[in-house]
Amino acid sequence: MKERLWTKSFIMLMVGNLFVFMSFQMLIPTLPPYIKSIGASGLEIGLVTALFSIGAVISRPFIGFMLEYRPRKALVLIGAIMLLLVTILYPVSQVVVIFLLFRFVHGLAWGWSTTVNGTAAVDVIPNSRLGEGMGYFGLSMTIAYIIAPSVGIFVYNITTFTNLIYFSAILGVISIILLTAVKYQTPKAVINTRKEELKFSYLGSLVEKSSWFPAFITIIINLGYGSVVTFIVIFGEDRGIEQIFLFYIFNAVMATLGRPFAGRWFDEKGPIGLVLFCTFATFVGIWVLSFAHSSLFIAISGALFGIGFGCLIPTLQSWALLMTPAHRRGVANGMIFSSIDLGIGLSGLIFGLLAQFVGTASIFRIASLFLIAAIVLVVIMERRRRASLQEDVVAKEKVRTSY
Numbered sequence: 001m002k003e004r005l006w007t008k009s010f011i012m013l014m015v016g017n018l019f020v021f022m023s024f025q026m027l028i029p030t031l032p033p034y035i036k037s038i039g040a041s042g043l044e045i046g047l048v049t050a051l052f053s054i055g056a057v058i059s060r061p062f063i064g065f066m067l068e069y070r071p072r073k074a075l076v077l078i079g080a081i082m083l084l085l086v087t088i089l090y091p092v093s094q095v096v097v098i099f100l101l102f103r104f105v106h107g108l109a110w111g112w113s114t115t116v117n118g119t120a121a122v123d124v125i126p127n128s129r130l131g132e133g134m135g136y137f138g139l140s141m142t143i144a145y146i147i148a149p150s151v152g153i154f155v156y157n158i159t160t161f162t163n164l165i166y167f168s169a170i171l172g173v174i175s176i177i178l179l180t181a182v183k184y185q186t187p188k189a190v191i192n193t194r195k196e197e198l199k200f201s202y203l204g205s206l207v208e209k210s211s212w213f214p215a216f217i218t219i220i221i222n223l224g225y226g227s228v229v230t231f232i233v234i235f236g237e238d239r240g241i242e243q244i245f246l247f248y249i250f251n252a253v254m255a256t257l258g259r260p261f262a263g264r265w266f267d268e269k270g271p272i273g274l275v276l277f278c279t280f281a282t283f284v285g286i287w288v289l290s291f292a293h294s295s296l297f298i299a300i301s302g303a304l305f306g307i308g309f310g311c312l313i314p315t316l317q318s319w320a321l322l323m324t325p326a327h328r329r330g331v332a333n334g335m336i337f338s339s340i341d342l343g344i345g346l347s348g349l350i351f352g353l354l355a356q357f358v359g360t361a362s363i364f365r366i367a368s369l370f371l372i373a374a375i376v377l378v379v380i381m382e383r384r385r386r387a388s389l390q391e392d393v394v395a396k397e398k399v400r401t402s403y
Contacts, residue, residue: 055107
């Protein structure tokens, strides 16, 4: 009999996380035009994203360390409250430097919140249904990624930036109420650990050695995916395709439909085959996108990305968490999110420089090589793992027959 997944706590945590992401994602497309309106230069507009990413990566090792000895509830609520406070402060920042400082602090809070929320989800999901549960939990992020930016743009266009902040803050308050109602399940290993027993190492809290490989694959995958995030709108303009939004719609639909199946595949057969399948689907999606001259191909590419990349990230996250001891899952969870930020950030830098010499379609095709690299590395690692297991079996058999 399967362990119960859909508990009240899991549902409240998932919906609370949805509102956290909704409140945050509404601001993503609207902050650059706002900071431009108060006199920011092109470089300063670019720093809106850069400083945020730096803040998120910096904070995760510290919160990952705290998750080794602190109960979950307080950490989850602190993260949600920090996000709310920074959001409320944005309209006050009429000076560009102050705005950028707030953006850096927002990154610190985002790194905190995403790490603790994901770790809290792992704690309330039964181990036997971890892949399925994290797949559903990931939908709270996917839905927000698709809906919230459009809502944010709509509100920003029909009213003021201050009113948009009020709307975002309301969603933040709702998330805090929902997250307060969750019955958190802190692992016994964490409850029984005292801070004095641990030694903080920034690198040790940034990297979890037992699950480094899924995190490394996450970086490589996002080096390829980052090219799409950065250049798809420019690509649409170059090709005269106005319905680029179809990419995101079909991506969201197929990711939503595919994740429950991917989660069950993970739980029943393990991560390797699923990672290879999803990576290959993403590879095909990039190539379809690179040849697109019509909305039909944009939609097909989006669907392939939903099946592939939409299911790939929660699979890699679940894989990493499955390999990690319970008291180190906070570190592993933060490592995965930092790997995503690092991969996309490096991709923007690499292909931003390359864009001076080649077209966007060529950028996509070159970026797809990172996905091939990921497939090759996973296959090599799996073959080595099986060979090692076979050697252990042979060694044990020799020992047994020697008696």
